[in-house]
Amino acid sequence: xxxxxxxxxxxxxxxxxxxxxxxxxxxxxxxxxxxxxxxxxxxxxxxxxxxxxxxxxxxxxxxxxxxxxxxxxxxxxxxxxxxxxxxxxxxxxxxxxxxxxxxxxxxxxxxxxxxxxxxxxxxxxxxxxxxxxxxxxxxxxxxxxxxxxxxxxxxxxxxxxxxxxxxxxxxxxxxxxxxxxxxxxxxxxxxxxxxxxxxxxxxxxxxxxxxxxxxxxxxxxxxxxxxxxxxxxxxxxxxxxxxxxxxxxxxxxxxxxxxxxxxxxxxxxxxxxxxxxxxxxxxxxxxxxxxxxxxxxxxxxxxxxxxxxxxxxxxxxxxxxxxxxxxxxxxxxxxxxxxxxxxxxxxxxxxxxxxxxxxxxxxxxxxxxxxxxxxxxxxxxxxxxxxxxxxxxxxxxxxxxxxxxxxxxxxxxxxxxxxxxxxxxxxxxxxxxxxxxxxxxxxxxxxxxxxxxxxxxxxxxxxxxxxxxxxxxxxxxxxxxxxxxxxxxxxxxxxxxxxxxxxxxxxxxxxxxxxxxxxxxxxxxxxxxxxxx
Amino acid sequence: xxxxxxxxxxxxxxxxxxxxxxxxxxxxxxxxxxxxxxxxxxxxxxxxxxxxxxxxxxxxxxxxxxxxxxxxxxxxxxxxxxxxxxxxxxxxxxxxxxxxxxxxxxxxxxxxxxxxxxxxxxxxxxxxxxxxxxxxxxxxxxxxxxxxxxxxxxxxxxxxxxxxxxxxxxxxxxxxxxxxxxxxxxxxxxxxxxxxxxxxxxxxxxxxxxxxxxxxxxxxxxxxxxxxxxxxxxxxxxxxxxxxxxxxxxxxxxxxxxxxxxxxxxxxxxxxxxxxxxxxxxxxxxxxxxxxxxxxxxxxxxxxxxxxxxxxxxxxxxxxxxxxxxxxxxxxxxxxxxxxxxxxxx
Numbered sequence: 001x002x003x004x005x006x007x008x009x010x011x012x013x014x015x016x017x018x019x020x021x022x023x024x025x026x027x028x029x030x031x032x033x034x035x036x037x038x039x040x041x042x043x044x045x046x047x048x049x050x051x052x053x054x055x056x057x058x059x060x061x062x063x064x065x066x067x068x069x070x071x072x073x074x075x076x077x078x079x080x081x082x083x084x085x086x087x088x089x090x091x092x093x094x095x096x097x098x099x100x101x102x103x104x105x106x107x108x109x110x111x112x113x114x115x116x117x118x119x120x121x122x123x124x125x126x127x128x129x130x131x132x133x134x135x136x137x138x139x140x141x142x143x144x145x146x147x148x149x150x151x152x153x154x155x156x157x158x159x160x161x162x163x164x165x166x167x168x169x170x171x172x173x174x175x176x177x178x179x180x181x182x183x184x185x186x187x188x189x190x191x192x193x194x195x196x197x198x199x200x201x202x203x204x205x206x207x208x209x210x211x212x213x214x215x216x217x218x219x220x221x222x223x224x225x226x227x228x229x230x231x232x233x234x235x236x237x238x239x240x241x242x243x244x245x246x247x248x249x250x251x252x253x254x255x256x257x258x259x260x261x262x263x264x265x266x267x268x269x270x271x272x273x274x275x276x277x278x279x280x281x282x283x284x285x286x287x288x289x290x291x292x293x294x295x296x297x298x299x300x301x302x303x304x305x306x307x308x309x310x311x312x313x314x315x316x317x318x319x320x321x322x323x324x325x326x327x328x329x330x331x332x333x334x335x336x337x338x339x340x341x342x343x344x345x346x347x348x349x350x351x352x353x354x355x356x357x358x359x360x361x362x363x364x365x366x367x368x369x370x371x372x373x374x375x376x377x378x379x380x381x382x383x384x385x386x387x388x389x390x391x392x393x394x395x396x397x398x399x400x401x402x403x404x405x406x407x408x409x410x411x412x413x414x415x416x417x418x419x420x421x422x423x424x425x426x427x428x429x430x431x432x433x434x435x436x437x438x439x440x441x442x443x444x445x446x447x448x449x450x451x452x453x454x455x456x457x458x459x460x461x462x463x464x465x466x467x468x469x470x471x472x473x474x475x476x477x478x479x480x481x482x483x484x485x486x487x488x489x490x491x492x493x494x495x496x497x498x499x500x501x502x503x504x505x506x507x508x509x510x511x512x513x514x515x516x517x518x519x520x521x522x523x524x525x526x527x528x529x530x531x532x533x
Numbered sequence: 534x535x536x537x538x539x540x541x542x543x544x545x546x547x548x549x550x551x552x553x554x555x556x557x558x559x560x561x562x563x564x565x566x567x568x569x570x571x572x573x574x575x576x577x578x579x580x581x582x583x584x585x586x587x588x589x590x591x592x593x594x595x596x597x598x599x600x601x602x603x604x605x606x607x608x609x610x611x612x613x614x615x616x617x618x619x620x621x622x623x624x625x626x627x628x629x630x631x632x633x634x635x636x637x638x639x640x641x642x643x644x645x646x647x648x649x650x651x652x653x654x655x656x657x658x659x660x661x662x663x664x665x666x667x668x669x670x671x672x673x674x675x676x677x678x679x680x681x682x683x684x685x686x687x688x689x690x691x692x693x694x695x696x697x698x699x700x701x702x703x704x705x706x707x708x709x710x711x712x713x714x715x716x717x718x719x720x721x722x723x724x725x726x727x728x729x730x731x732x733x734x735x736x737x738x739x740x741x742x743x744x745x746x747x748x749x750x751x752x753x754x755x756x757x758x759x760x761x762x763x764x765x766x767x768x769x770x771x772x773x774x775x776x777x778x779x780x781x782x783x784x785x786x787x788x789x790x791x792x793x794x795x796x797x798x799x800x801x802x803x804x805x806x807x808x809x810x811x812x813x814x815x816x817x818x819x820x821x822x823x824x825x826x827x828x829x830x831x832x833x834x835x836x837x838x839x840x841x842x843x844x845x846x847x848x849x850x851x852x853x854x855x856x857x858x859x860x861x862x863x864x865x866x867x868x869x870x871x872x873x874x875x876x877x878x879x
Binding site: 110194198214216386394490500502 | 746
C-alpha cells in the first residue's frame with residue numbers, strides 16, 4: 001500500500017467508525033429483532049405497505065419541488081445581490097429550521113384548517129427553503145461571474161446566460177440540496193402527523209407507531225426496509241445526476257460577485273422577498289400567539305418563562321433551557337464537523353484517485369453518509385437502547401448521547417455543503433502549486449483550505465441550527481434536569497391552560513431569537529474568509 | 534488567512550470547552566436511583582430534595598415518550614435495564630410489562646393506604662401511583678350561548694343537535710384517544726362499539742392525531758378558541774381553564790370517563806433494588822401524592838390526600854368511571870386500533 005493509500009485509510013477510520021457504531025449497528029440490531037419475529041416478507045407483500053411508500057415519496061417529491069422553486073430566488077438574493085437587508089434575510093431564512101414541528105404544524109393548521117396533503121407539502125417546504133437557499137447560495141456566491149458576462153457580451157439574453165452558464169455550474173449544489181430536502185421530507189414526522197390528522201400516513205409515521213406504541217418490530221422492520229430502499233434509490237439517482245454535471249469551476253469571493261440588481265434581476269429579487277414574506281407568516285402568527293390572551297395582550301408567557309413555568313412543568317427556566325440547547329448544539333456541531341469534514345476530504349481524495357475501485361468506494365461511502373437522514377429517528381433511538389450498553393460505560397445513560405444523535409443528522413448536511421465546493425476547486429491550481437514545489441499538505445493548506453473554509457463555516461452554521469432544533473432523537477434522551485428548548489416547548493404545549501400555551505409560544509420566540517443570534521455570530525465569522533488570488 | 538483560521542479554531546475550542554455536557558453528570562453510584570418515566574412526569578424540586586435529605590438517595594429522572602413508548606422501552610431493555618425503577622406504565626400497558634417480566638415483586642408498606650385498590654397482579658410488581666381519567670370535556674359557555682342543552686352521555690353525541698361539534702384523537706397516535714376508544718368498547722361491548730363509531734362519524738366527528746391539536750386548537754373552550762365545543766380530554770382539564778372570575782370555562786362529562794391507573798415498580802435486574810424500593814415508597818407517600826394533581830393533572834391513588842381547592846368544583850374525581858381488565862386491553866388493543874382505522878377509512 002502506498003503512503004497516500006495509508007493516509008486515506010487513516011482518514012477513513014473516523015467517519016466510518018462513527019457511522020458503524022452510532023448508526024449501522026443500532027439500526028441493524030433493531031432490524032434483526034424484527035426479522036427474528038418472522039413475517040417480514042409477508043408484511044412487505046401487503047398493498048398497504050406500498051400505498052404508504054407511494055404517498056411518502058409523492059409528498060417528499062412535491063415538497064422538494066416547492067422548496068427548490070422557492071429557494072432558488074432566495075439563493076440568488078443571498079449570493080449575488082448587494083442591497084440593504086440581505087444580511088437580515090440570510091439570518092431570517094434559517095429561523096424556520098429550528099422551530100419544533102409540533103409548533104409549525106399547529107401554526108399551519110391555524111392558518112389553513114383543512115389543507116390536507118397540500119398543507120403537508122407546504123409545511124415541509126417551509127422548513128427546507130433554507131437548505132436550498134443557503135446551499136445553492138453558498139456556491140453561487142463563489143462562482144466567477146465573468147463567464148456569464150462573456151455570454152451576455154456575445155449576445156445571450158440574461159435568461160439564456162443563466163441557463164447555459166450559471167445553472168450548469170450550480171447543478172451540483174442544487175442536486176445536493178434537493179437530496180437533503182428530499183430526505184428530510186421523506187422522513188418528516190411531526191408535520192405529517194399533525195397536518196395529516198388521522199387521514200394521511202407515511203412510512204415514517206407508521207414506523208413510529210409500530211415501534212413506539214405497538215412494539216411490532218416485524219412490521220416496522222418491513223417498512224424500514226422499504227424506506228431504506230427508497231432512500232438509497234433516490235440517493236443513487238442524485239449521485240448519478242451530480243456525476244454528469246461536475247466540473248471544475250472558477251471560484252471567486254462574494255465581494256467581487258455581489259452587486260446591485262439590474263433589469264430583470266429585480267423580478268428575481270421580488271420573488272425572493274415574496275418567499276421570505278411567506279416564511280414570515282407562520283412566524284408572525286406564533287409571535288402573536290405568545291402575547292395574546294382570551295381578552296387582550298399580555299407578556300405573562302414571557303414572564304413565566306423567566307421562571308420555571310406556572311406549575312412545575314419545567315424544572316428549569318426558559319433561559320436555562322436555551323443554554324442547554326446551545327451547549328448540546330455546540331457539542332453536536334463540533335462532533336459533526338470533525339466527522340463530516342474528514343469524510344468530505346476523503347471522498348474528494350477517493351474521486352481524484354486513479355483506481356476505479358477507489359472511486360466506487362467513494363460513491364458508496366457518499367451514499368452511506370446520507371442514510372442517517374433517511375432512517376427513522378425512532379429506529380435509531382430504539383437501536384441505541386438495545387446496543388449501546390455493550391460499549392464501556394453504558395452510553396445509554398450518558399448525556400453525551402444527545403449530541404451524538406444530533407451529530408448523526410448534521411453530518412450529511414456538512415458533507416453536502418462542503419463537498420460541492422471542495423470538488424469544484426480547479427485541479428490546475430493544485431497542479432500549479434505542486435509544480436512550484438508545494439508538498440501535498442501544503443497544497444491543501446494553501447489552495448483547498450482557504451477556498452473550502454467558507455463552505456465549512458456555512459456548514460457549521462447550518463449544522464448548528466439543525467442541532468438546535470432537533471427534536472426526534474433529543475426527545476428520547478430528554479433529561480428533565482437539562483431540557484433543550486424544543487423539548488421544553490413540547491412539554492408546555494402538551495398541558496392544558498392558557499398560561500402554559502402562552503409560555504410555549506414565548507419559548508418559540510426565545511428559540512428563534514437564540515437561533516438568529518447564533519446564525520449572526522457564525523455568519524460574521526464566515527464573512528471575508530475566502531482567499532484571494 | 535492562516536492566522537484568522539487559527540483564531541477561529543481557538544474560539545470554537547474555547548466555546549466548547551465550557552459547553553461540553555459530559556463530566557457534570559453523576560447518574561450512577563449506589564445512592565442514585567434512576568427513575569425511568571414518561572414525558573408528563575413533573576415533581577417540585579423541593580420535594581425531591583427533601584427525599585434526598587431524608588434518605589440520601591438522589592433520584593435521576595429519565596423520560597421516554599408516552600406511556601406506550603415507556604413500556605416498550607422497558608420491554609426492549611429488560612435484559613439490561615436503563616434504570617432502577619419506573620413510573621408511568623398505565624393500565625393500558627400494564628399487562629405487557631408484566632407478561633414480559635419487566636418488574637420485580639415489591640409490596641410497599643405505603644400501598645395499604647389506597648393504592649392496593651388498583652392492584653393488577655397478585656405479586657404486587659406494580660404499585661398504583663395516580664389516576665388519570667379520560668372524559669369528554671365541554672365548553673359550557675358555548676352551549677349556554679347557543680341555547681343547546683349540554684350533552685351528558687356517549688349516546689347524546691350521535692344526536693343531530695350535536696352534529697359537527699365533537700373532536701376526538703386518533704387512538705393509534707394519542708393516549709387519550711386510545712382511552713376514549715377503550716371507553717366506548719367498555720360501554721357498548723366488543724360487538725357494538727364499531728356501530729357507535731360509525732354513527733359518530735356520520736354525525737360529523739373530527740379525528741385529530743394528537744391532544745395538542747384537538748384540545749389546543751379545535752376545542753372552543755381552551756386558549757385556541759376553535760370551532761368545536763366537545764373534546765376528548767381529561768377529568769382534570771377544567772382545573773386549568775378557570776377564568777378570572779374563579780369559574781371554570783369547561784366541564785368534564787363524568788358519565789363518559791375511562792379510568793387509567795398509572796403504576797410504578799422496581800425494575801427486575803436492577804442492581805440497586807433496595808434503594809429503588811424506597812423510591813416506590815416515596816412515590817406512594819403523602820408528600821409526593823400531594824403534588825401529583827398540581828404538577829401532572831392526575832388524581833392521587835392514596836386515600837385522604839386533599840385535592841387543590843379549585844379542583845373540588847372544577848375537576849372532581851369521576852365517581853364511577855369505566856375500565857377494562859388489563860388482559861382484555863392487551864389482547865384487543867391492536868385489533869381495535871386497526872378496526873378503528875379501517876372503519877374511518879384511514
